[in-house]
Amino acid sequence: MQLDSETLKDRIARFGAVQESMITQVRKVIVGQDEVLEQLMVALFVGGHCLITGMPGTAKTLLVRTMAETLGLLFRRIQFTPDLMPSDITGTDILEEEPGTGRRIWTFVQGPIFGNVLLADEINRTPPKTQAALLEAMQERSCTVRGNQYKLPAPFFVLATQNPIELEGTYPLPEAQLDRFLFNTLLDYLPAEDELKVVGLTTTTAVADLQPVTTAEEILNFQQLVRMVPIAEEVARYAVNLVRGTRPVDVTASDYVKKYVNFGASVRGAQNLVLAAKARSLMRGRYHVSFEDVASLMRPVMRHRILLNFQAESDRLSPDDILKKVLEVVPTKG
Template identity: 50%
Template sequence: MATAEPRTAPPAEANGQPAHDDATAVRKLADARERIKLEVGRVIVGQTDIIDLLLTALLCRGHVLLHGVPGLGKTLMAKTLADSLAMEFRRVQFTPDLMPSDITGTDIIKEDPASGKHSLEFLPGPVFTNFLLADEINRTPPKTQAALLQAMQETEVTVGRQTFPLPRPFFVVATQNPIEMEGTYPLPEAQVDRFMFSLRIAYPTVDEEVKIIKGTTGTALAKAAAALGIEEVARLQEYVRGVPIADSVVNYAARLIAATRPGCGGPADIHKYLSYGASPRASQCLVLGAKARALLSGRFHVDFADLKALAAPVLRHRLVLNFHARADKIDADALVTKLLAAVPQNA
């Protein structure tokens, strides 16, 4: 996530209520969320929380790391969300022999038929899209991972001496298979930190699986229609950053993240399981995500509940656990639960 301040000032308010145009935009976004969920629901059974979090990250210009065993519909979910937003979708299967140029693109030699002269022409790679699915990102070497992560952070690609901007909006969903780690290249903590959210897809319930079977083994396959356009998504990304937030809520977010850092006076029963805590990027993601969540809920203000709801997706990949946590079978989600119970809202 970028560390710069929002480029637009918070929209004007009157008597604590959003202005007329702002209120209209809030209602439109809340309505759009329902339309998107309706269209995605035609194809994807359940996983409504995951869809909400993907949409939240998109509106924040963030990116998502998606964990789930094979067969849970991660690719279909990403493709369906892209369809519902009229975004160009591309998928890259990451493999050990994938090169950075296979993602970013490369210069090719082109001959002018008239003069016979040769020149270099840039051939864009699959990263030049609106919605990129990086499938099994941990199966490719670090230099290829770094090429994608640079594009995520800078929203541009440098090849040779030229720099090319990526399309806007630009959204990356990277997947990891948690049950096959042999022959993989785990993302370093510094690179994992570039992802706004880390999400885990659970198995469907029996009732949901019945619906999945009925919907995918017949002759008619559902397809999502566009509920929102690319230009509207880009405008909403700008609008999210202008949502006002109270100082007390910002202070709570900062204290929550600071409490994860050993030596910063946080809860001892949490620090004994941590080697490193979260960076300031975590607090930025938490606050920005809370703004988007508030708008998606039809509210023009950020509440403490918004921060608490996003604490696990923001922190679970940023907390570096030590051997005590592994020995006691404590995971990051359990530590986030302890953290929320230990840090008071007001201080």
């Protein structure tokens, strides 16, 4: 996409204004969680999906709903349960009588997937058959029902939540589905002062008045703008080397990775890392990607893309521990 310099300047200025307005609106409801909010905004500007992992009561659902209202997009929520069927997500064909003729025809009734922001609440509580109904939607932005393909509205984001501690009656997400999430974002407990602010905000009669700050068309334009951000070859090579450093079969992998990792990140991991770094640089007011952009987003992009072995489990190591070591050993140049 070619733009003249004035148009490009105007679009970049509008990007910054919308970003500031979004933060202002979200802050009316959400306290703290700066890193999580930044990652959600990066996912939005890249056009990626986000898996949000956090304890009960950490405002996962509230954060997603608030973001959707701020963006002025069509919000849909699916509460995932063990008896949820794929047709409950995608929609189904029903037989209807045609007025006048009485002839029966198949009519497609859209499911909740036909929205802009889809909240998949407690996504790991439903069986793999139903989880897989999201695969085509997340990658192709379409769904197939009875052999007919239906395009989803654009933009389309899946923001899925899961509880990391309650594992009884849950179904871990398949690796193929995890790989389609741009980020695995961790929501942690708030600091004491922020928690005090939350109590003050939520135990009164005050209701936040959220105003939409952008449109679906403008978000699509921002996604194109992000892809136009240049990245130097050595920075792109650094991103690729980080991803390759997570694969135990790669010659550049450290002994630490070979000891604890079964499978590393795929090429999609490198693509997502570079795209996310482009969005972060533009959000910081820079027009090129830095090494710091890549390094800061490496863990949320990669933590769900590496599969650890039993040795790592017995030594009580998490994916973040492994990724921290990879960041330490992979040089920024060379």
